[in-house]
Amino acid sequence: MASDRSSAAVALPSYPKAVEAYRKAVATAATATAYAVLARGMARELLPHDLRAAASWAASLLRARFEPRPADRHTFVIKRALGSSLHNDGDGGELYDEVRQYLATRIDPHSMRRLCLSGGVRGSSKVLSMEHGDSMVDMFEGVAFTWESVAGEGRSGAAAVAESLELSFDAEHTDMALERYVPFITATVEEAWNQDQSLLIYMNEGSGWGGMNHHHPATFDTLAMNPELKQSVIADLDRFLKRRDYYRRIGKAWKRGYLLYGPPGTGKSSLVAAMANYLRFDLYDLDLSEVRGNTFLQRLLTRMSNKSILVIEDIDCCFSAASREDGKKDQAGGKKDQAGGKKDQAGDDVDSDYSDDDYSDDYYSDDDAPDPWGMPQQEQKITLSGLLNFIDGLWSTSGEERIIVFTTNYKDRLDPALLRPGRMDMHVYMGYCGWEAFKTLAHNYFLIDDHPLFPEIQELLSEVEVTPAEVSEMLLRSEDADAALQGLSKFLGEKKQAIGEQN
Numbered sequence: 001m002a003s004d005r006s007s008a009a010v011a012l013p014s015y016p017k018a019v020e021a022y023r024k025a026v027a028t029a030a031t032a033t034a035y036a037v038l039a040r041g042m043a044r045e046l047l048p049h050d051l052r053a054a055a056s057w058a059a060s061l062l063r064a065r066f067e068p069r070p071a072d073r074h075t076f077v078i079k080r081a082l083g084s085s086l087h088n089d090g091d092g093g094e095l096y097d098e099v100r101q102y103l104a105t106r107i108d109p110h111s112m113r114r115l116c117l118s119g120g121v122r123g124s125s126k127v128l129s130m131e132h133g134d135s136m137v138d139m140f141e142g143v144a145f146t147w148e149s150v151a152g153e154g155r156s157g158a159a160a161v162a163e164s165l166e167l168s169f170d171a172e173h174t175d176m177a178l179e180r181y182v183p184f185i186t187a188t189v190e191e192a193w194n195q196d197q198s199l200l201i202y203m204n205e206g207s208g209w210g211g212m213n214h215h216h217p218a219t220f221d222t223l224a225m226n227p228e229l230k231q232s233v234i235a236d237l238d239r240f241l242k243r244r245d246y247y248r249r250i251g252k253a254w255k256r257g258y259l260l261y262g263p264p265g266t267g268k269s270s271l272v273a274a275m276a277n278y279l280r281f282d283l284y285d286l287d288l289s290e291v292r293g294n295t296f297l298q299r300l301l302t303r304m305s306n307k308s309i310l311v312i313e314d315i316d317c318c319f320s321a322a323s324r325e326d327g328k329k330d331q332a333g334g335k336k337d338q339a340g341g342k343k344d345q346a347g348d349d350v351d352s353d354y355s356d357d358d359y360s361d362d363y364y365s366d367d368d369a370p371d372p373w374g375m376p377q378q379e380q381k382i383t384l385s386g387l388l389n390f391i392d393g394l395w396s397t398s399g400e401e402r403i404i405v406f407t408t409n410y411k412d413r414l415d416p417a418l419l420r421p422g423r424m425d426m427h428v429y430m431g432y433c434g435w436e437a438f439k440t441l442a443h444n445y446f447l448i449d450d451h452p453l454f455p456e457i458q459e460l461l462s463e464v465e466v467t468p469a470e471v472s473e474m475l476l477r478s479e480d481a482d483a484a485l486q487g488l489s490k491f492l493g494e495k496k497q498a499i500g501e502q503n
Ligand SMILES: Nc1ncnc2c1ncn2[C@@H]1O[C@H](COP(=O)(O)OP(=O)(O)OP(=O)(O)O)[C@@H](O)[C@H]1O
Pocket: 222, 223, 224, 225, 262, 263, 264, 265, 266, 267, 268, 269, 270, 271, 409, 430, 467, 468, 469, 470, 472
C-alpha cells in the first residue's frame, strides 16, 4: 500500500508547479494571438492587391475541390411533331401530347403566375399548360423531376425546330426516369383516357356485331350483395389484370371465366355491368339463338376486341332451347340421319345429339353450299362443350384480356362440361337480399345508413326470401325514406304471413 501511495506522489505535479505552468501557457497564447493579429494587419498593409486576389482564387479552388459538387443533370427532350394538332395519331408526337396532358393534371394553378388554357365547348376538356420558358417540378417516388416548356424555332418546315418539353433530373435517376417515371406518365394518361371513353355493348347480328353506347349505372358500390363475396370478385378481377406475364409464362390464354348463378332478379346482369364499368371493358352480349352455325360463331369470336367481356345469359336455356327446337324440327322434317345429321325442310342441320366426344370430330366440318354472306353454310347446332372448346381454342391463339361470363338461374340444369374444374374460374352465387345487401340498397336510394325501421326489416329479411330486385322496386315507390321503408316492411310482413299460411 505504502509503495503505491509514493508512486502516485511522483506522478502528480506539486500545486505551485501547476500554477506556474498555467501562467506560462496563458502568456504564450496571448503572444500567439497578438502575432496573428499583427501578421494579418501587416499582410493587408504590405501585400499587393494582385497577390491577395491570387490567394483568394487559390482558396476558392480549394473550396471547390473539397466541397460536395451539385449533382450532374440529365435532360430528355420530348418534341412536339411539327405541324401536329393537339391529338396526334402515330406521327411521333404522341409522347409530347401525353406528357402535356399528364402535366395538366399536375400543375398547381395557384403556384404559377401565367398559364396557358386551351380546350373549349366542342374540343376536349380544358387543359392547363406552361408558357414557353416556364418550368415546374413533379415529384415521383420522392425524386424531383423538372419540366420546362421550350419554344420552337422557325415556321414548320425542314429547318424548323419543334417546340418541346424538357425533362431534367439528377443523372443518378436516369434509369428511374426511363423505366418507371415515363411509363408511369403514359399509363396514367391511358387510364384517364379509358375513363373518358364511353363503353360499348355489342350484340350479334349475323356474323357481325352491332354496337351502341353502354351506360349501365351499376358499379360495385351500388351492387347489393354479400360484402365478402363482392370483395373476392373485385380481388379476382384485379389479379387477372395484373397477370399478363404470368399467363404468358405458363402458356395459357389470358382470359377468365365467371359463372353467375342465382334466382331471377338477384343482380347477375347488374354484376356483369359493374364488372364492365370497373374494368372499363366493352361488353359483347352473345345471343346464341341468333348464331347460325360454327362458322358464324368463329367469326363472331374472332371479331371481338381485346379488353372485353363476352356474356352469354341464361346459358341453361340456350342449349336446352336449342335441343327442344331441334326436337320439333326432327318431327317436322322426318327421320334423323344418325350418321352425319340431316337437313330439315328449312335446310337446317338438325343433329342435336353431339356428345362431348363426337363433337370434336364433327365440329369443324364444313358444308360447301354458299350462304348469302358468301360463306359456306355450316349449320350444326352448337353444344355447350363445343362452344367452350371453341372459345378455348380461339382465344388461346388470338386476343388478350378477355373475360367470359355465363349467367343462369338454374345451375343444376347446366351441362357438367361447364361445371368441370378449370372451365369457369369462379362461380358466383347471387342470392336473395340479405341484411348487408339491403343496407347497400337503402344507401343507394336514400343515402341513409340507419333508420328506426331497420331492426324490423333486418328481422323480416332473415325470415323471407326476397330478391334485391323486389326490394329495389319497393324502395323506388316513394322518394320519402320513411314511406318507402314502411312500404317495404309491410311487403315483407305479408310475404312472411303468406309463408306461414302455406305451412
Ligand atoms: N344485387 C343487386 N344490387 C342492386 N340492384 C339490384 C340487384 N339485383 C337486382 N337489382 C335491381 O333489379 C334489377 C334487375 O336485376 P338484374 O337484371 O341485374 O337481375 P338478374 O339476376 O340478372 O335477373 P335475371 O336472371 O332475370 O336476368 C336491376 O336493374 C336492379 O335495379
